[in-house]
Amino acid sequence: MLPRFQVEAGRDLNYKVCYPRASFDRQSxxxxxxxxxxxxxxxxxxxxxxxxxxxxxxxxxxxxLGADHDYFxxxxxxxxxxxxxxxxxxxxxxxxxxxxxxxxxxxLLYDGKADLLPELRQELLGYYLDCLGNxxxxxxxxFMEHYTLSFTCASCRLWGRMASGDFMSAxxxxxxxxxxx
Numbered sequence: 503m504l505p506r507f508q509v510e511a512g513r514d515l516n517y518k519v520c521y522p523r524a525s526f527d528r529q530s531x532x533x534x535x536x537x538x539x540x541x542x543x544x545x546x547x548x549x550x551x552x553x554x555x556x557x558x559x560x561x562x563x564x565x566x567l568g569a570d571h572d573y574f575x576x577x578x579x580x581x582x583x584x585x586x587x588x589x590x591x592x593x594x595x596x597x598x599x600x601x602x603x604x605x606x607x608x609x610l611l612y613d614g615k616a617d618l619l620p621e622l623r624q625e626l627l628g629y630y631l632d633c634l635g636n637x638x639x640x641x642x643x644x645f646m647e648h649y650t651l652s653f654t655c656a657s658c659r660l661w662g663r664m665a666s667g668d669f670m671s672a673x674x675x676x677x678x679x680x681x682x683x
Contacts, residue, residue, distance in 0.1 A: 504576075504610070505634040508603055512574035517600045526575050526601030531563045534655050537662025545665050562651060566602070569648040575601025577609070603634065604645065608653035609660070 517524040539559075543550055576598045607630050610616070611623045618626070627649075634640050 504606060505603075505630060505637055507576065508573045508606060509634070509637040512572065512600065515574055515600075520597070520599040522597060523599055525599050526571065526577075526605065528563055528567065530599070530601075531566055531655060532559070534659035534662075535559045535562070537666070538658030539662075541662040541666040542658075542664075562655065565651055566648065566655060569602040569604060569652070570644075571600060571602045573601065573603050575599055575603075576606050602648060602652060604649045604652035605656055608649060609656040612653055612657060614660075 523530050539550075539555060542548075607627065611618060611626055631640055631642055631645065
């Protein structure tokens with residue numbers, strides 16, 4: 503369902519009406535990363551070198567913008583299963599726009615509420631890539647090159663968002679979502 507939505511919806515969508523930006527561009531990435539800096543690191547009292555962090559953010563942004571980004575980026579935050587219809591339902595629309603495929607699947611597979619084991623994450627990612635292959639030609643190596651860092655960007659947004667609401671609650675969700683096992 504997600505690959506079809508990203509590819510087919512992305513072909514005909516008028517991105518000029520997307521809010522707040524038409525594409526997941528340099529500014530959009532900066533907003534996600536700054537969520538992490540201002541709402542997670544600062545609220546947690548975690549010391550950091552601002553200049554070094556900004557240089558890392560700049561390198562990450564440049565790398566992410568190198569991914570093929572001609573698709574609909576839904577910006578999934580929460581995915582749930584509607585048991586009555588036995589279908590996946592995407593909730594919590596976060597301002598979809600034109601962007602890379604990796605961000606959505608990374609957000610979905612690492613959602614703290616999903617609580618997926620690493621093996622299942624890998625299996626589901628493989629399934630996603632297989633399904634994506636029904637719509638476009640997929641270079642798995644190129645896809646995976648950007649996948650991990652797309653996950654990093656999506657996670658920064660999530661951590662900052664959680665922390666801006668309730669830091670202690672965010673800390674518990676963070677620990678559950680990213681166990682050290």
